[in-house]
Amino acid sequence: DMTCKPPPEIAGGQVQGVKKSRYLPEESAHFQCWQGFEMTGPSTVVCRNGTWTELPKCKVACTASKEDMERNNIALKWRPENKLYSISGDVIEFQCKRGYFKDPESSPFRTLCLEGVIEYPQCKPG
Numbered sequence: 001d002m003t004c005k006p007p008p009e010i011a012g013g014q015v016q017g018v019k020k021s022r023y024l025p026e027e028s029a030h031f032q033c034w035q036g037f038e039m040t041g042p043s044t045v046v047c048r049n050g051t052w053t054e055l056p057k058c059k060v061a062c063t064a065s066k067e068d069m070e071r072n073n074i075a076l077k078w079r080p081e082n083k084l085y086s087i088s089g090d091v092i093e094f095q096c097k098r099g100y101f102k103d104p105e106s107s108p109f110r111t112l113c114l115e116g117v118i119e120y121p122q123c124k125p126g
Contacts, residue, residue, distance in 0.1 A: 004047035012037040012058030023047040033058035036116070038087040059088040062113035064120075073100040073123040077109075086113050096123035 004023040007015055013033040023029065028046045033039045033056075041056035064076060064086075077093035086092055090113045096102060100123035102109070109121045 002047075002050050004050055004052055007031070007045055007052050008055065010055055010058060012060070013039070013056070025049070031056050031058075036061055040087060060116035062086050062088065062090070062092065062116055062118045064092065064118055068118075068120055069094075072120045073097050073125070074109075074121060088113055088115050092118060094121050099126060100124060101126045 002025045004025075004027075006019045006021065006023070007029045010031060013031050016030045016032050019029075025047055028044050029052075030044050031039070032043070037058040038061040039056050039058055041054060043056055045052045045055055069075060073096060074094040075097050077095045092111050092113055094109050094111070103122040103124045106121040106123070107119050111119050111121070
């Protein structure tokens with residue numbers, strides 16, 4: 001039997017649309033992540049030889065908030081200023097805003113996004 005059962009559940013996401021009870025060879029299903037999650041891997045999976053091709057993962061996104069960055073006098077080093085998402089396990093680099101200097105007590109300026117949490121470094125006026 002080369003048909004597939006419905007695609008498995010994934011953490012932080014779901015299959016879009018109606019799940020069928022069986023899928024024919026080469027039929028596909030599309031996953032989407034819930035709000036606040038970022039997808040890694042393919043969003044579309046295909047039924048091949050009775051199993052599904054590689055499933056995507058939905059990881060908690062980190063949002064670097066403008067308010068938190070303002071409060072600490074820092075900016076993102078590499079990204080445009082608008083939406084500040086990155087994925088769990090990503091490295092995020094900050095820099096001081098112009099006219100500010102690294103606080104000697106500050107946490108590192110290269111930080112990891114861990115399960116949606118960012119530790120912000122701090123800068124203070126020169």
